[in-house]
Amino acid sequence: MKKTTTKALFSGLAIAGTAALLAGCGAAPESSSTSGGQAASDYLPCMVSDAGGFDDKSFNQLGFEGMTQAADELGVEYKAVESAAETDYAANLQSLVDQGCNTIVTVGFLLAPAAAEAATANPDIEFVSIDDTVDLDFDGTTDAENIKPIIFDTAQAAFLAGYLSAGVTQTGVLGTFGGMNIPTVTIFMDGFAQGVDYYNETKGADVKVVGWDRAAEDGSFTGGFEANDGARQIAQGLIDQNADIILPVGGPIYQSAAAAIEDSGKEIALIGVDADVFETDPSVGSLLLTSILKGIDVGVYDAIMAAGGGDFDVTPFVGTLENEGVGLAAFHDWESKVPAELVTEVDELKAAIIAGELTVESYLAE
Known part of the structure; x- marks a missing residue:
């Protein structure tokens, strides 16, 4: 079977667009069909969430918004299935195959094995994989030749x-933790630590990062993507380390971290x-x-619009600073606390x- 090569992965990309997204998990594995407007064709785009669900205020939600926007502009219906656990992925994908979906978007790194199996078994269906190259x-x-990675x-x-953060901190200690030790999570943590290291090198500073060890490629993880007491305890542990x-x-x-911050009574960002x-x-x-932004909605929107148009x-779609597929959000309420020279x-x-x-x-660097 023909495959997308690594060279194609990182060169000759004609992509543009940006936006913000989140990393998500989710609800019951039950299929739902919603109208995106007056159907103008038989094209049917579909999506499977990871265990975070489409209301995670993160990447599942952003992917869903990108698909619904495209479906609305194309004047077609769409189908979306939420997964409650990793064991739902294969069955949810099969349910969308059985319902005649033309393009199926899988949201998240953890769906890659199920996506590869479904795409290989159904070469006439177009697949879009968010956050994984399915290699x-x-x-x-x-x-598989019918998978487009975003x-x-x-x-x-x-x-x-x-x-x-290294230029803003007052304690000289920064904390990070993740849901699971997987590349799409640790790429944030490791990039963050590299930025702190660079600050220390150029400024002669000694800002520390707790919760991630670059050498060991390991750190603090909750084991899942739920806002629960375990996540809150890990955040509290970072606060206890100053x-x-x-x-x-x-x-x-992040909701668990916010709760721990508010309970601490300290000014913690x-x-x-x-x-x-x-x-x-x-x-x-x-x-x-x-916020560290990923243009998931833009990537999904572009993919569905193109597929819907044949x-x-x-x-x-490889999001970078250059094509504005990734970036930083505004400082909002913290703007006055960020020195102009640091900006x-x-x-x-x-x-x-x-x-x-x-x-x-990073593992995605060319």
């Missing part, structure tokens, strides 16, 4: 967030991921220094990364 044998190629080198934006800025990576787990959490969840807006293209430095670092003068390491 399960690690040979540098996508495992992936994001968020380490670049996280690097900027780490440098920014962290005054915390980066939670894993959809709704939160960094959101995927979407501009200040906009998606105003209840934590006052805590947010910024122009489905398996060329990967200038972050802008200069962004330009240097785009120009190739500064390299941020």
Whole structure:
């Protein structure tokens, strides 16, 4: 079977667009069909969430919004299925295959094995994989010719967030934790730590990151993507180590971190991921220094619009700072607390990364 090559993955990309998103998990594995407007064709786009669900205020929600916007503009119906657990993925995909979906979007790294199996068994159906290249044998190629990956080198934006945080912290300690030790989570944590390291090198500073060890490629993880007491306890542990800025990576787990911050009575900032959490969840807006953005909705929207017009293209959508597929959100309520010279430095670092003068390491780097 023909495969998408690694070279195609990272070169010749004609992609543009940006937006914010989140990393999510979710509801019951029951299919629902919703009208996106007056049906103008037989084209049927579909989507399967990971265990976070479409109301995670993160990447599932952003993917869903991208699909519904495209379906509305195309004048077609869509089908969306939420997964409650990893064991639902294969069955949910099969249910959409059975319902005649033309394009099926899988949301999240953890759906890759089920997506590869479904795509291989159904070569006439178009698949879009968010956050994974579906290269399960690690040979540098996508495992089926009918899969379009939508992936994001968020380490670049996280690097900027780490440098920014190192310049804002008052305690000299920054904290991070994730849902699971998987590449789409740790790419944020590692990029963040690289930004702090760079700040220390250039400023002669000694800002510490707790919750992630670059050398060991391990750190603090909740084991899932639920806002629960376990996530709250990990956040509290970072606060107990004197962290005054915390980066939670894993959809709704930021809500547990926010609760721990509020209970502490201390001035501690939160960094959101995927979407501009200040906009998606105003209840934590006052805590947010910024958010590390992924243009998931834009990637999904573009893929569905192209497929609905008969122009489905398996060329990967790779979000970078250069094409604005990743970035930092505004500082909102924290704007007055960020020195102007630090903002200038972050802008200069962004330009240097785009120009190739500064390299941020990640598993997606060319």
